[in-house]
Amino acid sequence: MAIRRICKYGEKILHRKTRKVSFDELKKDLPALLADMFETMDAVGGIGLAANQIGLSLRLAAIKIKREDAEPVSIVIINPEIVEKTGSLYEEEGCLSFPGLFAKVRRAAKVKVRALNEKGLPIEINAEGLFAKALQHEMDHLDGIVFIDHLPLMSRLKLKPTLVKLKARWKKLDESKMKPM
Ligand code: CO
Numbered sequence: 001m002a003i004r005r006i007c008k009y010g011e012k013i014l015h016r017k018t019r020k021v022s023f024d025e026l027k028k029d030l031p032a033l034l035a036d037m038f039e040t041m042d043a044v045g046g047i048g049l050a051a052n053q054i055g056l057s058l059r060l061a062a063i064k065i066k067r068e069d070a071e072p073v074s075i076v077i078i079n080p081e082i083v084e085k086t087g088s089l090y091e092e093e094g095c096l097s098f099p100g101l102f103a104k105v106r107r108a109a110k111v112k113v114r115a116l117n118e119k120g121l122p123i124e125i126n127a128e129g130l131f132a133k134a135l136q137h138e139m140d141h142l143d144g145i146v147f148i149d150h151l152p153l154m155s156r157l158k159l160k161p162t163l164v165k166l167k168a169r170w171k172k173l174d175e176s177k178m179k180p181m
Pocket of ligand 1: 095096097137141
């Protein structure tokens with residue numbers, strides 16, 4: 001297992017739609033890839049990670065949420081599609097590709113998602129609250145959409161100076177990690 005580097009805002013792979021997965025072609029490499037994805041999420045305290053966030057154009061994502069009032073969620077979604085959306089939420093979100101940035105985003109409150117699981121079997125997920133938000137956030141990633149793309153134009157413009165500063169910080173972090181111990 002290995003912790004993968006997470007691509008940051010501005011890297012092209014984050015802003016491109018991912019390729020649909022052929023489960024048969026991927027299944028040999030899938031267990032190691034998923035182990036890395038979960039390990040990477042754990043290392044940085046994330047609740048969701050899309051394959052293109054670690055540089056792979058594959059329509060798959062992993063979600064792991066600890067919940068006080070319900071069973072923990074640990075799920076892999078391959079080639080997911082949202083088939084139903086209801087209600088509305090307007091809550092703060094963050095993203096592993098934007099460390100240090102948070103913004104309020106409007107999402108559906110409940111979603112129904114169809115996907116394949118890590119065994120290649122079709123699953124249907126009914127989610128609400130944080131789980132529903134995470135599914136929508138990760139599926140956006142798979143379509144090349146990042147959370148700030150949902151903000152109104154004026155809010156995005158106001159964020160620009162903050163993003164410039166954050167990008168400089170992310171670059172330093174990446175460089176410091178590359179130095180030999
Ligand atoms: Co994200």
